Structures are given as C-alpha cells and as structure tokens.
Amino acid sequence: MIHITINGKVVQAKDGEMLLTVIRREKIDVPTLCHHEAVEPSGACRLCMVEITKPEWDGWCDYVTSCLYPAADGLIVNTHAKKVNELRSSILDMYLARHPKSPEIRQLAAEYGVLKTQFEEVVDGDNCILCGICTRICDTMGFHAISMVGRGHGKEVAPPLNMAPTACVGCLSCAKNCPTNYIEYNMENGGLTIWKKDFEMVACTECGKTTITKEFAEYLSKNRDINIDYFRKCDECHRKELAGTMGRISNWDREARS
Amino acid sequence: MNIKNVKDLNKIKKETLAISKKHPKKVLVCCGTGCIANGATKIVESVRDGLAKRKLKDVSIEILKETGCHGFCELGPLVIIEPQEIFYTKVKPKHVDDILDKSFLENEIIEPLLFTNPVDGSKITKYNDISFFKHQQRIALRNLGKISAHDMKEYIGVDGYQALAKVLFKMTPDEVIEEVIKSGLRGRGGGGFSAGKKWKICKNIQADKHYVICNGDEGDPGAFMDRSIMEGDPHGVLEGMMIAAYAIGAKEGYIYVRDEYPLAVTHLEKAILDCERSGLLGENILGTDFSFTIKIARGAGAFVCGESSALMKSVAGEVGEPRAKYVRSVVKGLYDEPTVLNNVETLVNIPTIIRKGADWYSSIGTKKSTGTKVFSLVGKVRNTGLIEVPMGITLREIIYDIGGGILEDRPFKAVQTGGPSGGCIPESMLDLPVDFDSLTEVGSMMGSGGMIVMDDKTCIVDVAKYFLEFLVEESCGKCTPCREGLYQLHKLLEKICAGKGEMSDIEKMERLSENVMIGSLCGLGKSGPNPLMSTLKHFKDEYIEHIKDKKCRAGVCPELITYEILDNCTGCMACIPACGYDAITGKKKEVHIIAQDKCTKCGACYAVCNFDSILVS
Numbered sequence: 105m106i107h108i109t110i111n112g113k114v115v116q117a118k119d120g121e122m123l124l125t126v127i128r129r130e131k132i133d134v135p136t137l138c139h140h141e142a143v144e145p146s147g148a149c150r151l152c153m154v155e156i157t158k159p160e161w162d163g164w165c166d167y168v169t170s171c172l173y174p175a176a177d178g179l180i181v182n183t184h185a186k187k188v189n190e191l192r193s194s195i196l197d198m199y200l201a202r203h204p205k206s207p208e209i210r211q212l213a214a215e216y217g218v219l220k221t222q223f224e225e226v227v228d229g230d231n232c233i234l235c236g237i238c239t240r241i242c243d244t245m246g247f248h249a250i251s252m253v254g255r256g257h258g259k260e261v262a263p264p265l266n267m268a269p270t271a272c273v274g275c276l277s278c279a280k281n282c283p284t285n286y287i288e289y290n291m292e293n294g295g296l297t298i299w300k301k302d303f304e305m306v307a308c309t310e311c312g313k314t315t316i317t318k319e320f321a322e323y324l325s326k327n328r329d330i331n332i333d334y335f336r337k338c339d340e341c342h343r344k345e346l347a348g349t350m351g352r353i354s355n356w357d358r359e360a361r362s
Numbered sequence: 363m364n365i366k367n368v369k370d371l372n373k374i375k376k377e378t379l380a381i382s383k384k385h386p387k388k389v390l391v392c393c394g395t396g397c398i399a400n401g402a403t404k405i406v407e408s409v410r411d412g413l414a415k416r417k418l419k420d421v422s423i424e425i426l427k428e429t430g431c432h433g434f435c436e437l438g439p440l441v442i443i444e445p446q447e448i449f450y451t452k453v454k455p456k457h458v459d460d461i462l463d464k465s466f467l468e469n470e471i472i473e474p475l476l477f478t479n480p481v482d483g484s485k486i487t488k489y490n491d492i493s494f495f496k497h498q499q500r501i502a503l504r505n506l507g508k509i510s511a512h513d514m515k516e517y518i519g520v521d522g523y524q525a526l527a528k529v530l531f532k533m534t535p536d537e538v539i540e541e542v543i544k545s546g547l548r549g550r551g552g553g554g555f556s557a558g559k560k561w562k563i564c565k566n567i568q569a570d571k572h573y574v575i576c577n578g579d580e581g582d583p584g585a586f587m588d589r590s591i592m593e594g595d596p597h598g599v600l601e602g603m604m605i606a607a608y609a610i611g612a613k614e615g616y617i618y619v620r621d622e623y624p625l626a627v628t629h630l631e632k633a634i635l636d637c638e639r640s641g642l643l644g645e646n647i648l649g650t651d652f653s654f655t656i657k658i659a660r661g662a663g664a665f666v667c668g669e670s671s672a673l674m675k676s677v678a679g680e681v682g683e684p685r686a687k688y689v690r691s692v693v694k695g696l697y698d699e700p701t702v703l704n705n706v707e708t709l710v711n712i713p714t715i716i717r718k719g720a721d722w723y724s725s726i727g728t729k730k731s732t733g734t735k736v737f738s739l740v741g742k743v744r745n746t747g748l749i750e751v752p753m754g755i756t757l758r759e760i761i762y763d764i765g766g767g768i769l770e771d772r773p774f775k776a777v778q779t780g781g782p783s784g785g786c787i788p789e790s791m792l793d794l795p796v797d798f799d800s801l802t803e804v805g806s807m808m809g810s811g812g813m814i815v816m817d818d819k820t821c822i823v824d825v826a827k828y829f830l831e832f833l834v835e836e837s838c839g840k841c842t843p844c845r846e847g848l849y850q851l852h853k854l855l856e857k858i859c860a861g862k863g864e865m866s867d868i869e870k871m872e873r874l875s876e877n878v879m880i881g882s883l884c885g886l887g888k889s890g891p892n893p894l895m896s897t898l899k900h901f902k903d904e905y906i907e908h909i910k911d912k913k914c915r916a917g918v919c920p921e922l923i924t925y926e927i928l929d930n931c932t933g934c935m936a937c938i939p940a941c942g943y944d945a946i947t948g949k950k951k952e953v954h955i956i957a958q959d960k961c962t963k964c965g966a967c968y969a970v971c972n973f974d975s976i977l978v979s
C-alpha cells in the first residue's frame with residue numbers, strides 16, 4: 105500500500121493502480137467519456153485530466169489523464185485545479201460545438217458552466233463522440249467487428265468497408281455501452297438488425313420472448329462451453345424454473361424434517 | 363563477398379582504395395529521387411554507353427558512380443567530373459558525349475552546363491566553390507553524392523564499418539554509451555533528447571529482448587533529409603543501428619520507412635541483403651558474440667506514424683495511433699520491450715562519432731547542441747535544397763550565405779522552422795544562433811529541420827492557416843483537444859482571413875491553444891497550436907490589421923484585397939481573356955476596368971499584365 109494526497113486528503117492506494125480508480129473510490133466526481141471498467145483505458149476524451157505534483161518537483165506540476173496514470177507513493181493530486189477546470193470546460197465546449205444535439209453532452213457541458221459553445225457549431229454533427237468504447241468492447245469480446253476508420257475530424261466508427269460485418273454476432277455490447285446512445289439497432293418481429301446486419305433471435309421455448317441472437321448463442325456455447333439448451337429459455341423463465349426447483353427442494357426438506 | 367573478421371573488412375577497403383587510385387577520373391551522376399525525377403536514369407545509360415563506345419567498358423563500373431543526393435535537386439540531373447570537381451547542372455542525355463569527350467577525356471569545361479551564381483550571374487566551375495556547398499560541413503551527409511549508394515564496397519572504402527569493428531573489439535557497450543553521451547549528440551527527429559542517455563536508460567532495463575528502431579517516417583511536408591540519407595548512404599544508417607544495438611544489447615532492429623520512399627526502401631533492402639550475405643548482419647558478426655538482424659517495416663505514410671508510440675504500434679502491425687504513455691518506450695516500447703527509437707540522421711552520425719571520437723564531435727557546434735544539423739532550406743531563397751551546417755550558425759548565414767538571399771531581392775519577412783508544428787521567426791531575430799534551445803526560446807523549434815523562407819508577399823495569417831490545415835488533416839483524431847481544438851483554431855483563422863474576424867477571436871485562439879497544448883495526448887496536438895502562437899507572438903500587428911482594418915498587407919487573402927487597373931494601362935487587352943470570370947472590360951488602347959462584383963481575386967490578370975498596371979491592395 106502506498107499513500108497519495110487527493111485534494112488535500114491523504115488516502116491509501118495500491119501501487120500502480122490508476123489514479124481514476126482511487127479518485128472514484130474516494131467518491132470524488134471527475135467526468136469521463138471514454139472510460140469503461142471492462143476495457144483498457146485509452147486516454148481519448150481527456151476529461152479525466154488532473155493536476156499532479158510531488159514535493160521534490162519544486163513547485164512544478166503536470167497535467168495527466170487519471171484513467172491512465174499509475175498511482176505512486178507521495179503523489180499530490182488536485183482533481184479540480186483551476187487549470188484543470190478550465191481545460192474541462194474548454195474540452196466540453198469543443199464537444200458541444202461538434203455534437204450540439206446530444207443531450208448527454210449538453211448536460212455534462214452545463215455542469216461545467218458551458219451552456220452555449222463559443223465555437224462554430226458543426227452542421228449535421230452526429231452524436232458519436234469517438235470515445236472508442238464500442239470498438240474497444242468489441243475487440244475485448246474478441247469479435248473485432250467494428251473499428252475506427254479514417255483520421256482527424258473525419259474519423260468514424262464503422263464495420264470493415266462499411267458493409268454488414270461478418271464478425272459481428274449481434275451481442276449489442278457496443279450499443280448498450282455507448283455513452284451517447286448513438287448506435288442504432290432494431291429489434292422487431294423476432295429479429296435484430298445492427299450495423300446493417302440482420303440476425304435471427306432465439307425465442308424462449310416457454311414464453312416465446314426473444315433474448316439473444318442465434319449467432320451469439322452459438323458462439324457462447326462453442327467458445328465458453330455453455331450448453332446450447334441453456335439459451336432456449338429466456339432469463340425470466342430460467343428464474344421461474346429455478347424458483348420452482350428451489351421451492352420443491354424446500355418442500356422435500358420440510359417433509360423430511362416432519 | 364565474405365566478411366568474417368576485421369582482416370576481411372580491411373582487405374576490401376584496401377582493394378577499393380586501390381581501384382579508386384587506379385582510376386582517379388570519374389563521372390559521378392546523382393541518382394537521388396530528385397535527379398531521377400529530372401531524368402538521371404537516362405544520363406546514367408548514356409554515360410555507360412558512351413564509356414563503352416570509347417572502349418572504356420571494362421572499367422566503367424569504377425568510373426561511373428551513381429551517387430546519392432547532393433541536396434541541390436532543383437538543378438538536377440547533376441553530373442560531377444572528378445578529380446577536377448567540375449560541377450554540371452541540368453544535364454540532358456544529348457550533353458553526355460560532349461561531357462565525356464571534353465571534360466572527362468580532356469580537361470575542357472562546358473560553360474553552359476556550369477552553375478550560374480544567382481546573385482551575380484557568374485559561372486562557377488567547381489563544386490566546392492559554390493556558396494551553397496562552401497559553407498556546409500557534412501558529417502551526416504558525408505557520403506551523399508560521393509559514393510555509389512548501392513555499393514557496399516564503396517562504403518567500406520570510405521572507412522565504412524570501421525566504427526563497428528572498433529566498438530566490437532575495442533569498446534564495451536558501456537564505453538560506447540559513454541562516448542555517445544560525451545559527444546553531446548541530441549536526437550535529430552525533433553525532441554532533441556541525448557542519444558547516449560536514451561541508450562543508457564534502455565540498456566539498463568532488464569528484459570528478454572531489446573529493440574533498435576530507426577525512424578525514417580519523415581512526414582514533414584518539404585523535408586527530405588532522411589529520405590536522401592537512406593537512399594544515398596544506406597550502409598551508414600545500418601552501421602549506426604548496429605552500433606546502437608551492440609550498446610543496448612539488441613538482437614533485432616527495424617527501419618520504419620514510408621511507402622512513398624520506394625528508392626530508399628530498395629537501397630536499404632539491397633544494403634541489408636549485402637550485409638546478410640557477407641556476414642555483417644546475422645549471427646556472430648565479425649567473428650564476435652554480437653548477433654543482429656534488421657528488418658524493414660513500411661508505413662502507410664500518415665504524419666502521426668512518425669510519433670514514437672504510433673510508430674511502434676504500426677511496426678507491430680496495429681493501427682498507427684499514438685497511445686498515452688506515462689511509461690516511456692525506452693522502458694516499454696515495441697512489443698512492450700525496452701526499445702531505442704532514433705531518427706535516421708541521429709543514427710548516421712554515430713559511425714563518425716565513434717571513429718573520430720566524442721571530443722572531435724563536441725568541438726563542432728555549440729556547447730548544448732553539438733555537431734551539425736541537416737536542414738531543408740526552401741521558400742523564397744535563391745538556392746534551395748538540403749544543407750548541413752554546424753549548430754550555432756545564424757539564420758542570416760543560412761539564408762544569405764548559403765541560400766544566396768531572398769529571390770528578386772525582396773524584403774525578408776520570416777523564416778518558418780521545425781516543420782508543420784514549428785514556428786515563424788521574424789527579421790529582428792535573423793542573428794539568432796540555430797540550435798535546439800535558441801529556437802525553442804523564440805517559440806519555434808528545431809523539429810526535423812524544415813526551414814521555409816518567406817518574403818513580404820507572404821501573409822503570416824495565411825501561413826498559420828496553412829499549417830493548421832495540415833495538422834487538422836493529419837491529426838489521428840483519437841483525442842478531443844487535438845481533433846476538435848485544432849479544427850476550431852483553423853476555423854477561426856479562416857474567419858480572420860475572410861475578413862470576418864473579431865478582436866475577441868485573438869484571445870479565444872490563445873486560450874484554446876493553451877488548452878490544446880495541455881490537453882492533447884501526443885506531440886502532434888501538444889505542439890499543434892505552435893504555428894499560430896508563434897505568429898501571434900511576433901506578428902500580432904498583422905492579425906489586428908486583418909481583423910480591424912480588413913487588410914492583408916501581403917495581398918494574399920482574397921476577401922481582403924482588391925484588384926484595380928491603373929491609368930498607365932496601355933489597353934493591350936491581354937487581361938481580358940485571362941480573366942476566367944469576365945470581370946474585365948475595355949477597348950483597345952483604352953484603360954480597362956475590373957468589375958469588382960465579378961472579380962474573384964484569382965490574380966490571373968496580374969500575372970499577364972506586362973505594364974505593372976494592375977494594383978493589388
């Protein structure tokens with residue numbers, strides 16, 4: 105265990121764990137848009153930046169992304185230094201200019217006092233903030249179905265060649281974790297469409313509700329060693345079944361005791 | 363060729379020198395990319411045929427040398443006759459017979475092919491009498507233009523691989539590192555970090571593997587020093603890498619070259635193959651325990667791929683996007699192993715430093731920036747090209763002595779150094795010594811050595827806009843401040859150039875610049891606002907003029923200028939068809955008129971008027 109100082113308070117941390125983890129454990133609010141526990145940090149949004157210094161640095165301080173900066177003994181962290189706050193509002197201002205219609209961005213910007221952008225608004229701006237959470241999650245899952253294409257201001261998230269990605273299994277991990285709910289999908293008539301790819305859904309043998317795509321079920325059963333039959337029932341029916349089983353067991357117990 | 367030990371190496375050196383002595387007369391044809399583009403390949407063929415016709419075929423290999431770039435590509439194809447050092451420019455195949463008969467076989471000089479001094483119009487015969495070359499001191503470019511680039515024997519003939527032999531037999535890795543530290547050599551790729559110290563940190567990291575990478579990405583538009591070195595002296599680069607590998611204990615090395623440099627790739631491939639075949643690369647080099655291999659990694663040509671973390675990802679086959687690194691690549695680099703990344707020019711200096719010693723090297727240049735630096739001098743100067751000069755030389759010496767002064771003797775306005783994220787330096791600082799720290803101090807930087815000279819016809823706001831546009835396009839787009847911030851800075855500059863700027867925009871740009879610099883992930887974003895900040899610092903008046911007076915004193919920003927026809931118009935009617943927008947009317951021998959509502963300020967009329975009758979204001 106090591107000790108670091110955050111906003112004047114000495115706290116314990118594990119050597120090498122990321123500053124953001126410690127900051128959040130201390131219930132200090134630092135905004136992030138590209139951070140997700142499930143995937144490697146990337147340092148893209150730059151909102152989590154904090155001011156750091158050490159006594160031996162002679163008053164010199166540095167600005168680092170807390171999501172990527174490993175805690176080290178004696179570090180002094182200021183999560184809301186003047187420059188840091190300025191930087192955050194400036195970044196949020198840039199976001200607001202690019203995605204003026206995104207409710208998530210508008211709300212976060214407002215929290216930092218930016219109600220209207222001072223920059224030129226991008227006409228036809230979409231709500232993808234290029235945080236890369238979706239692509240990193242997809243990579244982490246092992247599918248690599250979507251990626252960042254292009255560079256600079258024209259960068260976007262897309263499947264290879266902008267065609268229905270063969271590698272996509274329709275798990276929806278990207279869409280469900282997108283901070284701005286940008287990724288569209290459609291679940292209708294027992295099917296699912298995402299990234300222009302159509303999927304067939306497995307219907308629950310009990311209640312008929314659809315839960316998971318056939319491809320995802322097959323993938324899980326093959327690669328994670330789960331019996332394919334497990335996916336033939338939806339979560340709810342699994343639980344009902346479990347409750348029924350548990351009930352029967354306790355009945356037997358009672359009978360046995362009496 | 364077999365080079366199993368130092369004896370073999372010295373034997374080849376001796377043989378090469380003997381042949382060279384036997385044939386002191388030589389025809390050197392520059393075969394760098396620039397001269398080839400101007401037709402050097404045909405010259406080589408003609409010389410070869412010509413020598414054969416003159417029954418000199420058996421020795422033609424020793425006589426004809428296909429050399430690397432002299433840095434004077436503008437005047438190519440270049441041909442040099444040795445030993446007289448006669449320097450011919452813009453040579454065409456039809457000149458070759460004459461050159462062989464008169465200058466090669468006899469001692470005659472062909473006047474029209476000589477270099478014309480742009481300052482006074484005089485003809486200069488000898489290579490080293492030309493001021494462009496005279497004021498240079500060549501260490502990194504030592505072999506360029508002197509030896510056949512693709513001939514390993516020639517490299518060995520000019521002390522090639524002697525430094526390798528020296529370190530392998532006479533120095534420990536630590537001694538090599540200390541020597542390089544003592545030489546004061548700082549990285550030529552932009553950062554200016556001590557090469558020796560970088561090696562030391564890397565060597566001291568315990569790991570299974572260490573890597574050496576040569577950075578030949580060279581993404582700066584207009585810069586071509588690394589390309590020329592890789593093309594013209596590939597063995598020099600390999601030897602530098604071998605010495606670095608020995609020092610840090612690396613067994614594998616990579617050279618990262620962009621795809622747009624096919625000739626560099628070909629020459630490096632040939633050099634690597636020759637080394638592998640002869641035993642200078644592979645297992646037990648020169649009979650020692652040292653083993654090393656080099657592979658070429660080809661880049662897709664994005665500017666940001668020159669950045670160390672992006673480059674290493676690209677070498678490893680991933681997307682070349684920078685990654686945030688609070689752990690440096692000397693500690694955790696390629697495949698997460700300790701890696702030394704050095705620029706081409708940094709590495710090519712190493713063999714000479716080892717051969718001649720750290721004290722010799724550090725006696726050149728300034729105390730904190732030792733040695734020489736290669737610059738690519740372009741823009742509004744009379745002589746443009748690649749130059750190598752001792753550090754500490756003044757900007758004035760470079761621009762006026764080597765560059766021959768400003769074209770048409772126009773007033774000097776600024777010099778932009780450091781590549782796209784460098785800065786502009788005004789006239790008042792022409793006597794600034796050129797070294798890492800002085801350039802940084804005035805808000806510019808050394809960068810990779812770009813140097814663009816600008817005259818009074820250059821609009822400084824337009825220059826800032828141009829570089830920002832480049833950076834916006836080259837930003838990888840990963841992090842927000844760089845992707846969105848540079849974009850907004852460029853938008854603001856566009857607005858000012860269009861005459862719609864407001865005084866508050868200046869402060870807005872200053873604040874945004876600061877946040878982009880603090881907030882960005884990699885060097886591209888961190889230094890991206892530089893062109894803007896440095897011009898704002900030294901040329902604020904011009905910004906204010908654009909904003910308040912709606913004037914562009916250089917006559918560049920279309921929205922801020924007008925084209926008018928003066929009374930001295932002869933009515934020659936030349937400008938009427940030149941205007942693509944039918945804006946000019948007028949009768950023969952009468953003063954013409956430009957309809958301002960139709961004029962797009964393209965400048966076509968200005969270009970055709972022979973009577974200086976068109977006023978741009």
Ligand SMILES: Cc1cc2nc3c(=O)[nH]c(=O)nc-3n(C[C@H](O)[C@H](O)[C@H](O)COP(=O)(O)O)c2cc1C
Pocket residue numbers: 548549550551552553554555557577578579580581582665666667668669670671703704705706708709810884885886
């Ligand atoms: C955006 C960007 C582009 C770069 N491009 C190059 C390049 O083309 N060539 C190069 O040698 N260094 C380039 N660098 C610097 C490298 O990251 C690195 O510092 C250098 O190769 C180290 O070698 P040196 O110490 O010998 O200079 C670039 C840096 C940044 C931030």
Ligand code: SF4
Pocket residue numbers: 231232233234235236237238239261278281282283284285286287
């Ligand atoms: S689609 Fe959503 S998750 Fe993916 S990069 Fe865009 S904002 Fe981030």
Ligand code: SF4
Pocket residue numbers: 666684836837838839840841842844845882883884885886887888
């Ligand atoms: S600073 Fe620019 S180039 Fe570097 S990571 Fe950020 S977006 Fe990419």
Ligand code: FES
Pocket residue numbers: 135136137138139146147148149150151152153169170171172
């Ligand atoms: S959370 Fe986005 S950079 Fe750290």
Ligand code: FES
Pocket residue numbers: 392393394395396397398430431432433434435436438439440
């Ligand atoms: S290529 Fe011949 S001088 Fe540059």
